[in-house]
Amino acid sequence: MSAALPPASIPQEPIDRSDLRADLQPDLLQLGTGEDEPCLRADAARNRARLLEAAAGLVAEHGAAGLTMEAVAAAASVGKGTVFRRFGDRTGLLLALLDHSERKFQAALLSGPAPLGPGAPPVERLHAFGRAMLRRLADELDLQLAAEPGAERRFTSAPRRFLRGHVILLLRQAVPDADCELLAHTLMGYLDPVLVHHLTRQCRVPLDRLEDGWVDLVARVTGTEPPAEP
Amino acid sequence: MSAALPPASIPQEPIDRSDLRADLQPDLLQLGTGEDEPCLRADAARNRARLLEAAAGLVAEHGAAGLTMEAVAAAASVGKGTVFRRFGDRTGLLLALLDHSERKFQAALLSGPAPLGPGAPPVERLHAFGRAMLRRLADELDLQLAAEPGAERRFTSAPRRFLRGHVILLLRQAVPDADCELLAHTLMGYLDPVLVHHLTRQCRVPLDRLEDGWVDLVARVTGTEPPAEP
DNA sequence: AAGTTAAACGGACCTTGGTCCGGATCGCTA
DNA sequence: TAGCGATCCGGACCAAGGTCCGTTTAACTT
Structure with missing residues (x-):
């Protein structure tokens, strides 16, 4: 359905961690570090x-x-x-405060039950992912908002990179010949805490509508039929 | 192609302009005000x-x-x-600095030659819109970046609202039974100056790839075939 | 031309994120 | 347990955005 774009991966800017305490970026993908501080x-x-x-x-x-x-x-x-x-910095402190919830969510993605975890077809996992993200944002919204990094780090903070990476993986399975990195950025944009805050708090859009919007978006992007509504 | 979502419009949070100088929000849609200050x-x-x-x-x-x-x-x-x-505030000053370019762009959208201006089919106008935005961002990137509003106003600054409104209008024509407001937010997310900066400057993604990504995204979202590449 | 008033002015002041470096502490070794 | 180097602590200090309020002045009235 799309022009056959070369799915050349986007070189992630090498984060220079030289001046950061190990603490700050516990692990680029937060895997393996059983607990915090080594x-x-x-x-x-x-x-x-x-x-x-x-x-x-x-x-x-x-x-x-x-x-x-x-x-x-x-x-x-x-x-x-x-x-x-x-x-x-301030963001780092707030991020640390969110660390527990973050790890739980990552664990659910990596090894939890399907469809959020592995085992379901990729499109289905994308649907579940967005819904879970939206609900998680709806709680924690204050914290997530306060933890919003400044413009420079908006796309490079460890949690964001992990989540985006997850979406990239699923997209590669669902739409192998698309530019999945860019598509992932687009999808993640929909799940931006600031956007969710704007829509739900300032514009009073109900969360249900956001979830429907996500499902529809995923369907369009992957060229699949939207699942039947319950 | 999508579930028949009620295209109920999102109530724009009534911006209270009571404490803002007329100057700051010259006109919600920046129409009609021939020059600046009344x-x-x-x-x-x-x-x-x-x-x-x-x-x-x-x-x-x-x-x-x-x-x-x-x-x-x-x-x-x-x-x-x-x-x-x-x-x-600082953002207001930077925005004022960008005002000239902004008006020119808006004029091109409202009354310039097709396909950017009126006269072309909506999907074609969307393609042209994104390409023009990306190129405009590529110049001016420093200024656009510095003018990035804080989290609260990221979706409520006058220029953003205008551009988003434009996209909503085009989407309504292209995909009448979709939730065009949410779709517009998604598309505008792809054109976020901070994202464009991240991709082009930090990740060294060439602008061409971003443009291709936009065209592909619009095609997917509107369920149309991507135009042949020259 | 003098008077009146709403608007504009300016810079001292406040807040807050972030930096710096001399001194205190820890934990290891002999 | 005494010594020692690496690590950590703390709060004075800085920068910069944003606020406040007493003073000045443009523009309109009579």
């Missing part, structure tokens, strides 16, 4: 835990949007520099 | 011009990314408060 000095690990706890508390209290780094530092009885050394 | 006091108009000139100079010198509001104020021999009163 080796942190005792005091560092203790402070890290206290910071996360303090941050979680402040988020629960004032909302993720109102979280300031100084407040976190103060609440953890720690210097501001410590927060930044550990998490790099 | 009524600015003489000194205000003079300062506005000086600020834009100064800003343009600084951008040419240090790049759009390095533009600071204080520098602009100083270069125009004006107080910092004046810059903010006139343009609202």
